Amino acid sequence: MVSEGKKRVWEDYQKEIADDHYFYVRSCIRQTFFPGSETAFLKIMRNDLGKDVFEDARHTTCTGIGYHTDIVPLETTMTVIARHFALMTEAGYTNIIPSCVTSFGLYTEVLDSWKHFPEMEAKIRDYLWKATKREFKIPENLVHTSDIIYKFRNQIKEKSKISLVNKKTGLPLKVVEHIGCHYAKMFPATGIGGAEFPSVLTGMIESWGGSVIDYPERRHCCGFGFRQYLVMANRGYSVSNSKKKFESMQPYQPDFIVANCPGCSMFLDRWQYTIAELEGITYDNNGMGIPVLTYEEMAGLVMGYSPWELGLQMHQVSVEPLLDKLGIAYKKEEKYLGAHGQNIGEPQKPQFLIV
Amino acid sequence: MINLSKKLLMTNMTQHIIIIGGGPAGLEAASLLGASGYKVTVLEKEEQTGGKLRLWYKLFPDFRPSNEVQEYLANGQKMNPPEIITKAEVVSVTPEDNHHKVMLADGQILKADVVLIATGFQVFNAEKKEEYGYKIYDNVITSVDLEQQLKSGHPVKTVDGATPQRIAFIHCVGSRDKKVGNTYCSRVCCITGVKQAIEMKEHLPKAEIFNFYMDLRMFGQNFEELYIEAQQKWGITFIRGRVSEIAENIDGSLQLKAEDTLSGRPMKMNFDLVVLLVGMVPATGTEAIGKSAGLAFTAGYFLATNDTHFSQNETHTPGIFVTGTCREPLSVAETLTDARAATMRIISWLREKESNSNN
Amino acid sequence: MNCGVCTAICPAAEFYHYDPRVICDTVQSKDEKLIEALLRSETIWYCGECMSCKTRCPRNNTPGFIIMALRKLSQELGYFTDSEKGRQQFAIKRAIGENILNTGYCVNPDIVSPQMHPEQGPVWDWISRNTPEIMEKMGSNYKQEGVGGMRTIAPEVLEELNQIFEVTGCKTMFETIEKHSKHKADELGIEISDEGIGNEYFMTVFTDNNGTHNS
Numbered sequence: 008m009v010s011e012g013k014k015r016v017w018e019d020y021q022k023e024i025a026d027d028h029y030f031y032v033r034s035c036i037r038q039t040f041f042p043g044s045e046t047a048f049l050k051i052m053r054n055d056l057g058k059d060v061f062e063d064a065r066h067t068t069c070t071g072i073g074y075h076t077d078i079v080p081l082e083t084t085m086t087v088i089a090r091h092f093a094l095m096t097e098a099g100y101t102n103i104i105p106s107c108v109t110s111f112g113l114y115t116e117v118l119d120s121w122k123h124f125p126e127m128e129a130k131i132r133d134y135l136w137k138a139t140k141r142e143f144k145i146p147e148n149l150v151h152t153s154d155i156i157y158k159f160r161n162q163i164k165e166k167s168k169i170s171l172v173n174k175k176t177g178l179p180l181k182v183v184e185h186i187g188c189h190y191a192k193m194f195p196a197t198g199i200g201g202a203e204f205p206s207v208l209t210g211m212i213e214s215w216g217g218s219v220i221d222y223p224e225r226r227h228c229c230g231f232g233f234r235q236y237l238v239m240a241n242r243g244y245s246v247s248n249s250k251k252k253f254e255s256m257q258p259y260q261p262d263f264i265v266a267n268c269p270g271c272s273m274f275l276d277r278w279q280y281t282i283a284e285l286e287g288i289t290y291d292n293n294g295m296g297i298p299v300l301t302y303e304e305m306a307g308l309v310m311g312y313s314p315w316e317l318g319l320q321m322h323q324v325s326v327e328p329l330l331d332k333l334g335i336a337y338k339k340e341e342k343y344l345g346a347h348g349q350n351i352g353e354p355q356k357p358q359f360l361i362v
Numbered sequence: 363m364i365n366l367s368k369k370l371l372m373t374n375m376t377q378h379i380i381i382i383g384g385g386p387a388g389l390e391a392a393s394l395l396g397a398s399g400y401k402v403t404v405l406e407k408e409e410q411t412g413g414k415l416r417l418w419y420k421l422f423p424d425f426r427p428s429n430e431v432q433e434y435l436a437n438g439q440k441m442n443p444p445e446i447i448t449k450a451e452v453v454s455v456t457p458e459d460n461h462h463k464v465m466l467a468d469g470q471i472l473k474a475d476v477v478l479i480a481t482g483f484q485v486f487n488a489e490k491k492e493e494y495g496y497k498i499y500d501n502v503i504t505s506v507d508l509e510q511q512l513k514s515g516h517p518v519k520t521v522d523g524a525t526p527q528r529i530a531f532i533h534c535v536g537s538r539d540k541k542v543g544n545t546y547c548s549r550v551c552c553i554t555g556v557k558q559a560i561e562m563k564e565h566l567p568k569a570e571i572f573n574f575y576m577d578l579r580m581f582g583q584n585f586e587e588l589y590i591e592a593q594q595k596w597g598i599t600f601i602r603g604r605v606s607e608i609a610e611n612i613d614g615s616l617q618l619k620a621e622d623t624l625s626g627r628p629m630k631m632n633f634d635l636v637v638l639l640v641g642m643v644p645a646t647g648t649e650a651i652g653k654s655a656g657l658a659f660t661a662g663y664f665l666a667t668n669d670t671h672f673s674q675n676e677t678h679t680p681g682i683f684v685t686g687t688c689r690e691p692l693s694v695a696e697t698l699t700d701a702r703a704a705t706m707r708i709i710s711w712l713r714e715k716e717s718n719s720n721n
Numbered sequence: 722m723n724c725g726v727c728t729a730i731c732p733a734a735e736f737y738h739y740d741p742r743v744i745c746d747t748v749q750s751k752d753e754k755l756i757e758a759l760l761r762s763e764t765i766w767y768c769g770e771c772m773s774c775k776t777r778c779p780r781n782n783t784p785g786f787i788i789m790a791l792r793k794l795s796q797e798l799g800y801f802t803d804s805e806k807g808r809q810q811f812a813i814k815r816a817i818g819e820n821i822l823n824t825g826y827c828v829n830p831d832i833v834s835p836q837m838h839p840e841q842g843p844v845w846d847w848i849s850r851n852t853p854e855i856m857e858k859m860g861s862n863y864k865q866e867g868v869g870g871m872r873t874i875a876p877e878v879l880e881e882l883n884q885i886f887e888v889t890g891c892k893t894m895f896e897t898i899e900k901h902s903k904h905k906a907d908e909l910g911i912e913i914s915d916e917g918i919g920n921e922y923f924m925t926v927f928t929d930n931n932g933t934h935n936s
Contacts, residue, residue, distance in 0.1 A: 010498075011497070012489060012495075012496070012497035012498035013498050015489060015497075016489070016492050016498075033870060035826045035827045035828045035829065036828055038826075038829070038861065038870040038871045039828055039829055039830050039833065039871070042856055042859035042860070042861045042870045042871065043859040043860065045861075045870050046859055046860030046861070046870065050860075062868045062869075063868070064866070064867050064868045064869075064872060064874075064875070065874075065875065065877075065878045067821075067825040067826070067874055067878060067882055068821055068825060068826050068827045070821060070827065071827070072817055072827035072828060073817055073818060073821055073827055075770045075789075076810075076813045076817060077789060077792040077793060077796070077810070078810060078813050078814045078817065078818045078891075078894065078895070078898065079818070079821075079891055079894070080793065080889065080890055080891055080894055082889040082890060083885060083886055083889040083890065083891040085889075086885045086888070086889050087882065087885055090881065090885065112772075134885070134888050134889050135885070137884075137888050138881065138884035138885040138887070138888040138889075139881045139884060139885065188771040188772055188773060189771075189772065191776075192771070192772045192773055192775060192776045193772045193775050193776075193783075195776065201492065202776045203492035203493045203776075204492060204498075221609075221610065222609075222612075223609040223610065223611055223617040224609070225609065226607070226609075226730075226773075227730075227732065227773075228732045228769065228771040228773060230732060230769070231769065231771075232732070232733075232768075232769025232770070232771065233769065233770055234766070234769075234809065234813060235769045237813060237816070237817065238809045238812055238813065238926075238927055239837060239927050239928050240805075240809065240926075240927065240928050240929055240930040241806070241809070241930075242840065243736070243930075244732070244733070244736050244737065244767075244769065246840070247735075247736050248732045248735075248736070248769075251735075258612045259612060277840055277841055277842055278840070280840070280842045281840045281842075315858075316858075318858075318859050320844075321844065321848060321855070321859075322844065323841075323842035323843075323844045323845070343847070344858075345851070345854035345855070345857065345858055346854060346857040346858040349854070351847075351851040351854050351855070352847060352850070352851065353847060354842075354843040354844040354846065354847035355843040355846070355847075356843070357842065357843060493776075493777065538722070538779060539779040540779055540780055540781045541777075541778075541779055541781070576722060576723075576724045603724070603725040603729065604724035604725055604726045604729075604779070605726070605729070606725075606726040606727075606729035606730045606777050607729070607730055607777070619729045619730055620725065620726075620729045621725030621726070621727075621728035621729045621734070621740075621742060622725075623723060623724070623725040623728075623742065626728075626740055626743065628725075628728050628729050628730075628731065628734045628735055629729075
């Protein structure tokens, strides 16, 4: 595969990412399944990079999941998002950074709609005033939190403690990077690298010493499908799409998978467990599955944060094989302890998947 | 009698026509205008004349070697041959009442009574259709690349030197596509796809060949018959579905996704070689020249002419004419016809002008 | 142009009896009978709203957005209860919709019960049983006031959300879903409660799959 061609594509899709002073809005899924990732993001931004990231306790869900399960109308979602713009404006910020990829896609969709239909923006301003007496300014900069880490990847590299390299062989780790559908598929120009060869995660991985795998189903949806997962009767759709991706990436023998969407990270992790239990199949050579990381966890590991501080114990597919490859020291006995070192039990072992 | 024709010739000789572009349209118009007694200068930006015709090996629909047409154009009409200047790139045309000014890249300015723009086309840059992976996945090539390979006489191989067993031709690359900014049909790619599919089948009789199309535009004489031959004699499979994505497998073969719309099922197939049938866009420089001359443009930034039926070679700027694929996608045969039509109109226009100035 | 690039990469087209190209064609036909049939069908509920179709369409259409419009219409008209997949909207409204108004989150650990989510694995079972401790270790502000992950969202804020939902018509949409679902539950003779997920109708629409969706 020719990489000069890919570089030319990336050059066409570069976007403005603000330098500092960010208004941060959290992700329902990330807070639930990867809470350590949001903590790590803030720690890296504030402590390691010295940036100003502001969080207002009064922000809520953007209702993206409600919108994409078609129970929440477009006007409602737009008004909730407008409320976040109002909180941002009130706090004196102009750069908004959602932690969730569906949120990012939705905020982009909302701003694009208002650009083409200013009467809709006027209506939403009315609704917001009527409901909350709030007013807002349109953000000057809207990017996803992974775009920020991408922007500062070289600074992170300078402060890094380890590289994405196999300590034993000295070779770069082979990484599958997965981009959430709502990051760039709707508006390719708002994704770094566009929709076909997005480079937000590739940039991080290559900057930190790893190598990226291109495999046939790279762009395929992980299968979340909103209602296709949330309703039990539909989950076959969800697991089938992830399975398709796993089968496609397997010949390349990835060392780990990283995703910028919290839902994708969760599904790519849990569906490996489910497929192992249902069919006795794993996609690595050891019956343990391919470890899955969020990009914050990847950045955190590179910065030398402890795996259990990052929350890797909350994954179902064990990350220890990856930690071993990276040469990261960890204490097995500390994996499942609480914040004060207390014993809070540990998960049962699955029947087939080796943990 | 003799005196009259000599007088005519002498009048004609003072009228200078500059033709921008030495491709099929420019050369055909040049030799006919020269033979009609005018002073003609052809300005060609490349080192050789012949235009894109030089890229083609065999022409549809009868597989005539393109050399034959190139030779015909090089020979010209013999009588009063035009002056041909190569490596002469035109950057602008400034219309003026008496003589139009044609400026070259090196700063030289030439003057003419009539300017005929015949800048032609270039193929769509397939890199812009990122989802097809041109210049990223080695075994994805364009119809132009394939034509070069067939011309070279060497066997067509995949990038690691293997003989392709299964080949796909993708229609409408860069055409009928709002995403890349070209909504129009490039006309000749469908018949090119059928032609090249047959050529590949001749070259590799055991290979399986699939053409992925939305509509098969078999508009010309013997085109439909060639399509039937492709199916009946050569066993080429035509699938009605636009290709959505091409990805690379670990062995370098390509995974292609399309919907077989006639059976209503999405499909995924592996191929050793994929050929992109790229469409036409106006040649570089056409837009700048057109703007400088005050011309209008059509969709896709081809040069617009005055009227679809009555005036396909005249523009709003008096004395500036347009011919060939710089005004719309055309086949070689149609380009030559268009050049002859432009010739006729230029001659009658000059006669009208002369007759008006005499009265 | 009926080219099929959307269907070619649609995840739902692969696994369900679903074809976004055909759906766009049907809507374009303006045939009232066909469109009504579509609104009552299983078909419109197969899409996963991944928007892969938007990236590729050469006419700049988005079948995924058309589906969203059809789903909205199907609910407003009460046709959604005709189909097994459509009836699931009740479950989503009760689980996710109510959660937004009650907590300010779409999803939080409380509504991901291990029993209803066996695919989350034994690790999630452990997390469910030790949520406060684990959240604390992760640096969250679990169910506390102030900023931080999984914080308690203040009642004033929930009231603002409530007002927004009222003013923008979401409450009406919720009521519509409830009304038609209750009607269906009564028709089928299945017990349905006024709120929450602990009722037979919820479990029925949440788990029923007649196995005919993939042919």
